[in-house]
Amino acid sequence: MTAPIALPALLQDGRAGLRPWREGDVAAILAMSRDPDTIRFTNVPDPYDDDSVRIWLALQPARLRAGDGAAFAVVELPSEVALGAIGVRVLHGRGIAEIGYHMAPQGRGRGLATAALRLLSDWSFRTLPVARLQLTTHVDNPASQRVAEKAGYTREAVLRSWADQRGERVDLIMYSLLPGE
């Protein structure tokens, strides 16, 4: 039995914040998920609509209870407006968790994704039963590769034909972070 995850009200570094999602975030989630780069480089549903976002929000408490993972809105303090999304998914029985993120176009280029990744990584090592955090980026996604490197992740390898993204086999770069790094 995996321990339930207790979601913090706010993780913050003085400028960037991670907070739980709220019902009032539906429009922001939908808007940031419609961005072409986010559709290209992540697994956000496509097509996506308000009802599907509400269903996703409603599933989050069960994910926490099962210890499966946690999802957060990225904000720029003191605002509470969601400018991005970041989440962690526990790979049960392996001591590993995976992180994924995307920013709304208007939230990019201000260091928020990097700050969010640092905050979530620190919290994950403090809170989750994991000895390794990992994330993958598309080989043609230098912005995300830069985010991973700025947050202290180590580039490990190109995983050839690792995933199906939008019906196409893609090569991904694997990054990892170990406790204390």
Ligand SMILES: CC(C)(COP(=O)(O)OP(=O)(O)OC[C@H]1O[C@@H](n2cnc3c(N)ncnc32)[C@H](O)[C@@H]1OP(=O)(O)O)[C@@H](O)C(=O)NCCC(=O)NCCS
């Ligand atoms: C990747 C993404 C999350 C970055 O968000 P962000 O808030 O702009 O990230 P940050 O500001 O923390 O850092 C971005 C870094 O990438 C760099 N960068 C941006 N575009 C770049 C490009 N085309 N080539 C090289 N570097 C680039 C920026 O200069 C910055 O590095 P710097 O601080 O050394 O100047 C955002 O672009 C995004 O949501 N993209 C679409 C979804 C996605 O790719 N998600 C990740 C899937 S693995």
